[in-house]
Amino acid sequence: MNEPPVGGETDYSSYLRIDRLLELQNELSPGAEDELLFIIVHQVYELWFKLILHELEGARAALFAAKPWGANRRLARAVAVEELLVEQLKVLETMSPESFYEFRDPLAPASGFQSVQFREIEALSGGLGASPGAVERRSEADRARLGARAAEPTLWQACLAALSAHGLIEGEGDEAVLRAVAALYESHEEPVQASFHELFERLLDHDEVVARWRYHHMLMAAREIGRRPGTGGSLGVGYLSRTLDKRFFPLLWEVRSLL
């Protein structure tokens, strides 16, 4: 079936394209017990990444429309999904290193490292990218997609536009932003202040849960491959340990010291 079904003529499998979905797991090492697990876990990640991007784009649009209350529910959903993504690492941790080595070699140079959607989430949130120490091999189409995303405004820029639209920021530069954010933490009785206060907390949730994912993913990698290099060509766990301090919204962490 190539065409999506028309409304009123659909059933569960045709609406959700289940037949196509279940054809997408192609093992490179037939007979390796855990390769199906490995493929499904990565595919599920990519589906959730797609939804996270949709929610972050929605939040950014609400902020450019000066409606922080509209951004908050979208961010809350993105964070709820991200919590699942941390939890989901446990499913992969049921795989033993020996079982991984039954199918690992033919995968190289494929690695989650090349996930375009993960880098898009980073770009949309705070403009981060790969840490030095590994070369990202990408197709031209993927590079074009990432280039387009990197040219878009970030969530943080949208946040500043919304603060300014509500007259809640005076002056320019990090000091002015820090003062404005601190003021909203100290006093948020008015509905619009309360919405911004909640917005900052949801953004911090997003930042924190991604940082927790980085840490747990690094431990999982250590458990599976020890000190071996990654399939993506980096040092492996040594590379991942250098990504742990990445934060999307450093000012929201900094403001804590002023309260």
Ligand code: HEM
């Ligand atoms: C057995 C399971 C896994 C192992 C051993 C593993 C290992 C690694 C290693 C060593 C790297 C560093 C780059 C490289 O040289 O490859 C990496 C990067 C990465 N992996 Fe995994 N990984 C696993 C599963 C996953 C899963 C399920 C995802 C979900 C999509 C994922 C997403 C990523 C991402 C996004 C990066 C880039 C991180 C950054 O540069 O900040 N990995 N992984």
